[in-house]
Amino acid sequence: MRSWTDAFRGRRVLITGGLGLIGSNLAHALVRLKARVTIVDALLPMYGGNMHNIAEIINRVTLHRGDVRDEEAMGRLVRDKDFVFHLAAQVSYLDSVTDPFLDLDVNCRGQLVLLEACRRFNCGTKVLFAGSRLQFGATSSNPVDEEHPQRPVLPYAIHKLAAERYLQMYHQLFDLRTVVLRLANPYGPRQQMKHSRYGIVNWFIRQAMEGRVITVFGDGRQQRDYVYVDDVVRAFLMAAASERSVGEIFNVGSGQGCAFAEMAATVVRTVGSGRVEFVAWPDHYRSTDTGDYVTDIGKISRLLGWRPRVGIAEGIARTHRFYVRRAAHYWSEEPRPTCDAVAAAPVREATPW
Amino acid sequence: MRSWTDAFRGRRVLITGGLGLIGSNLAHALVRLKARVTIVDALLPMYGGNMHNIAEIINRVTLHRGDVRDEEAMGRLVRDKDFVFHLAAQVSYLDSVTDPFLDLDVNCRGQLVLLEACRRFNCGTKVLFAGSRLQFGATSSNPVDEEHPQRPVLPYAIHKLAAERYLQMYHQLFDLRTVVLRLANPYGPRQQMKHSRYGIVNWFIRQAMEGRVITVFGDGRQQRDYVYVDDVVRAFLMAAASERSVGEIFNVGSGQGCAFAEMAATVVRTVGSGRVEFVAWPDHYRSTDTGDYVTDIGKISRLLGWRPRVGIAEGIARTHRFYVRRAAHYWSEEPRPTCDAVAAAPVREATPW
Numbered sequence: 001m002r003s004w005t006d007a008f009r010g011r012r013v014l015i016t017g018g019l020g021l022i023g024s025n026l027a028h029a030l031v032r033l034k035a036r037v038t039i040v041d042a043l044l045p046m047y048g049g050n051m052h053n054i055a056e057i058i059n060r061v062t063l064h065r066g067d068v069r070d071e072e073a074m075g076r077l078v079r080d081k082d083f084v085f086h087l088a089a090q091v092s093y094l095d096s097v098t099d100p101f102l103d104l105d106v107n108c109r110g111q112l113v114l115l116e117a118c119r120r121f122n123c124g125t126k127v128l129f130a131g132s133r134l135q136f137g138a139t140s141s142n143p144v145d146e147e148h149p150q151r152p153v154l155p156y157a158i159h160k161l162a163a164e165r166y167l168q169m170y171h172q173l174f175d176l177r178t179v180v181l182r183l184a185n186p187y188g189p190r191q192q193m194k195h196s197r198y199g200i201v202n203w204f205i206r207q208a209m210e211g212r213v214i215t216v217f218g219d220g221r222q223q224r225d226y227v228y229v230d231d232v233v234r235a236f237l238m239a240a241a242s243e244r245s246v247g248e249i250f251n252v253g254s255g256q257g258c259a260f261a262e263m264a265a266t267v268v269r270t271v272g273s274g275r276v277e278f279v280a281w282p283d284h285y286r287s288t289d290t291g292d293y294v295t296d297i298g299k300i301s302r303l304l305g306w307r308p309r310v311g312i313a314e315g316i317a318r319t320h321r322f323y324v325r326r327a328a329h330y331w332s333e334e335p336r337p338t339c340d341a342v343a344a345a346p347v348r349e350a351t352p353w
Numbered sequence: 354m355r356s357w358t359d360a361f362r363g364r365r366v367l368i369t370g371g372l373g374l375i376g377s378n379l380a381h382a383l384v385r386l387k388a389r390v391t392i393v394d395a396l397l398p399m400y401g402g403n404m405h406n407i408a409e410i411i412n413r414v415t416l417h418r419g420d421v422r423d424e425e426a427m428g429r430l431v432r433d434k435d436f437v438f439h440l441a442a443q444v445s446y447l448d449s450v451t452d453p454f455l456d457l458d459v460n461c462r463g464q465l466v467l468l469e470a471c472r473r474f475n476c477g478t479k480v481l482f483a484g485s486r487l488q489f490g491a492t493s494s495n496p497v498d499e500e501h502p503q504r505p506v507l508p509y510a511i512h513k514l515a516a517e518r519y520l521q522m523y524h525q526l527f528d529l530r531t532v533v534l535r536l537a538n539p540y541g542p543r544q545q546m547k548h549s550r551y552g553i554v555n556w557f558i559r560q561a562m563e564g565r566v567i568t569v570f571g572d573g574r575q576q577r578d579y580v581y582v583d584d585v586v587r588a589f590l591m592a593a594a595s596e597r598s599v600g601e602i603f604n605v606g607s608g609q610g611c612a613f614a615e616m617a618a619t620v621v622r623t624v625g626s627g628r629v630e631f632v633a634w635p636d637h638y639r640s641t642d643t644g645d646y647v648t649d650i651g652k653i654s655r656l657l658g659w660r661p662r663v664g665i666a667e668g669i670a671r672t673h674r675f676y677v678r679r680a681a682h683y684w685s686e687e688p689r690p691t692c693d694a695v696a697a698a699p700v701r702e703a704t705p706w
Binding site: 097100101104108109112116147149150151152153154155158159161162165166168169172173 | 450453454457461462465469500502503504505506507508511512514515518519521522525526637
């Protein structure tokens, strides 16, 4: 039996959002595995697209600046691809509340544009999509498996759920080969560090590196499931390589609960600077708090043989090392809000997510 | 205690999609109950908006031609309303497959436009929304209660689910007073009779009235839950009048399973012409068939005291009587497809829905 690492040699791969956290790490892995990688990224200013993320492989990938909402571009780009990793998205749940229309447009309409392009021009391709643990909304039990009820209460999460259903639909109605990976809280090298509107582990690492105070709401005992980006990338690759993943949905996380305060403390300990402060919960966070979240990784372990390899302490240490000499590429730039509403919305250093 | 029928006297009510099946019947009821009714309808050609639906009350309602996607118009219209009944929608699940973008635009973006208008200009209003039993996708058990898993596989149903989640979100985050009624298969007077792309009971009544063959796929034993429009209207009104409905979701149907073939036979028997023919299932219907569907009406009965009053035979008889002298207003017009894709899509006289 061929190893999954051989599945990509010489194969054509499209990565939407390929300059962001997961997309760019995936691009690095696929270049190593000898795939022919095409990246498309719109470089929307609030998100994580960053040319520096592919600095080491820039001559070994094909790069298009383009938007998943562009029907003509997507129709052209999906045409000859064996795999489509769809990571392009509006990725801030906070911004999705202040501008639900943008989230709808990118995360639903953009998803439909991509799927229609595949259906029309390349219905044999395999499409892999990043869903979110936020689709579950408030959890009623932990760990959370694939059958847990989904009751999202944020536009970002509502649209991720809709996008997941689109994939299931295109699989059932049009035989497109689709896979959904619902991610817990990913973090790691190559995530944006410009602002705290998503990616709280990375943001805390920056705060610690700058010797600042890290604010934690309440007692910080809420359980989260932080999953290192290399593990996420391997989950995408193993799902892409396996026939057993077709039409499936997988929850992906470390499988380990980690208290929010413990994550913050690990950041301070690992970085060696900064400090944690506890403050009372702001009221408006309570209404959308999801409670504890720990991933049940039984299904993906069973079907694909995937298991996470990098624990939270090791992951934070690796992430910290990555940014030590790279601050100029990741946080020199000031955040550029997309609109006044975003600028006026509360920016918290510690969110419950 | 005041009766719920007193709750609307002198109150300002907005009905989006107020020229369609449910909207116009609701307008008639609200005029009788002395409400101050404003109707907004875009009269999109493929759907059920029909000026004749309000012929008897035209001087007792305020009518706007407008689209729920029009932010300026919605901002103006919701401003002074005590109740907003949101019935405007792309209503054909078939057309949602051929043009998912239109469905997304009307049923998600339009819904967001309306909710944002309420949040900004009238956050004390009460918004009632028509969800669909198709949100459940294939059912795993019957009767179907509110907690049954939702696995929609049609754009129409995916977007109804997203819209339902928007309402829950605006209730939880912004204290908007929202209610969702997930409707089974509504039918009755004032539904469009131009085409068979939705509203199969009414379409069969027309076929029978014209002495045609009514085609049923397979053995027609699949159970459906047909609910008469007056019962649907009363459910909306009782939900609007009660404080117990705020933030709730209700499944609404007759609570009685009726085999598809039995419905067709009842139509032929009641109308006194036409005949039923059975043919094999087309393959492409199997992939989206939902199996049997019967509504568990326990929750709405318990919380609001609502029960359906009109059985299928009586409902078909009333519907037939309504159309006997009105054919000119309901099926003189040829169907006007919205695009080539719609025209090319299969139109079946008997769908599994």
